[in-house]
Amino acid sequence: LEEIPRPFQNSGNILKQGYLEKRSREPSFFSSEWHKRWCVLTQRNFLYYANEKSKQPKGSFPIERYQARLDSQLRKDSRKKCCFQLLCPGKRSYEFTAPSPAEAQDWVEQIQFLLRDLSSLTIPCDEDEEDEEEEEEELSRDRDSSDSMNNSQNSTLNPEEPEPESEDIYEVVPGELPNSQ
Secondary structure: OOOOOOOOOOOOOEEEEEEEEEEOOOOOOOOOOEEEEEEEEEOOEEEEEOOOOOOOOOEEEEOOOOEEEEOOOOOOOOOHHHEEEEEOOOOOOEEEEOOOHHHHHHHHHHHHHHHHHHHHHOOOHHHHHHHHHHHHHHHHHHHHHHHHHHHHHHHHHOOOOOOOOOOOOOOOOOOOOOOOO
């Protein structure tokens, strides 16, 4: 049996999906203000399709920095308790109607949970680089201290071996030759 192709079906990062009615940005005289769309919430984006078999989204936007809230003022009919909005200052807002008030509440909760999760995972790049540098320094310090421990153990293990006599060390400066007598 061949499976029905669905958007993002194999991606594994879908948090929620289902049919919602999306309000048109610019409703025309001839078309309805609300259009049924297959909506997909991923870990980073909100996408909407003409239907669940569509391969190309009709639209998508990064969900980060948006806010989700129920809004019964979006409609005046019996479905007003099924409405919610996605808002972001300085960006387009999106208005949806779910099949039921419970489903609208679930969409809002899923989006709010995701947004809290995204904000807790946001770590500036500079800190990451500093952490990596600190780890590298610690590793090299560990290596240095283990080398010096090995050297000190070797010298205590073989006390009969005389330590090498130190020779005078001269610094040769370019252009100058040591005095040869």
